[in-house]
Amino acid sequence: MDSSCKEENGNPVNCLFVHGPIIVGAGPSGLAVAACLKEKGVPSLILERSECIASLWQQRTYDRLKLHLPKQFCQLPFLSFPENFPKYPTKHQFISYMESYARHFSIEPIFKKVVETAELDHVRQFWRVRTQDFEYCSRWLIVATGENAESFIPEIQGIERFQGPVIHTSVYKSGSEFKYQRVLVVGCGNSGMEVSLDLCRHNAIPHMVVRNSVHILPREMFGFSTFSIAMELLKWLPLRLVDKFLLLVANFTLGNTGQIRSPEAENRPNRAQKCHRKDSRARCWSFITNQIR
Ligand SMILES: NC(=O)C1=CN([C@@H]2O[C@H](COP(=O)(O)OP(=O)(O)OC[C@H]3O[C@@H](n4cnc5c(N)ncnc54)[C@H](OP(=O)(O)O)[C@@H]3O)[C@@H](O)[C@H]2O)C=CC1
């Protein structure tokens, strides 16, 4: 990294010219990119806004989090998960793997650097990446800030009249805080399903809002992970057919999950929607399977 100083609006700006790409974000993707570059002998610099790697995993996940896919589908390039890790590593195992990955490739992100702007200087053909105190320059910019980094709570009419706490899943840790309480879980993706299961396990009483059609698939079929079956079949068949096949098998093993509805919702058909099966998006769901097993 070379440094120089220039004036902008009368203020000095600290400029650092980076050899190799600037990577924004020290999550799994940012680390993987840095490792791949290193393997090719290309240096890089990671700017990370928090004070640790994989901050989403370390700071904004619930306690019971585990990978839903077998570890061979989730490992980063050039370094496998340790042999002694289970098929579905826990969040702590995943974080320790991330840490050893960064160590293995000697990746040292610069922490507490919030990237505020990134502009391409067309004349000099390099990126000017601004943080609070520095401007980093490089010919290449890689944004690896994640698709789930920002939490979002939708506007809910009348929510101000609700007396209890309203929280986003990124701050949910465990159902132990909700023992014997009635909790409404909004959203039926992997997070909503996992939180609902966790609440059940801690003797809370969750209800889920399902606004759309949902596909419910067991984590494993015929002793293989559903994901690996899907990946194999996709080599030969179109997605539509693979989807149909997986749903058919799920229907045999789980029964008709479209029937699952609370008695309250039965009495008020307009308040909650039934699960339909038209949606073509497949979701891995452990809630039902865990309840059954
Ligand atoms: N162990 C694991 O591997 C886990 C992985 N994940 C992954 O993390 C990513 C994020 O998952 P997740 O947090 O579940 O988010 P998702 O985007 O997957 O799911 C959000 C859900 O919320 C619903 N929703 C959104 N807004 C509203 C609203 N206003 N009213 C009612 N419902 C609403 C959506 O419904 P609609 O479909 O109608 O938009 C959708 O069902 C995914 O890739 C997931 O697979 C998450 C948890 C665990």
Ligand SMILES: O=C(O)C(=O)Cc1c[nH]c2ccccc12
């Ligand atoms: O990554 C997710 O969100 C999953 O739920 C895993 C997943 C994605 N596509 C699939 C197809 C079949 C089984 C699991 C998955």
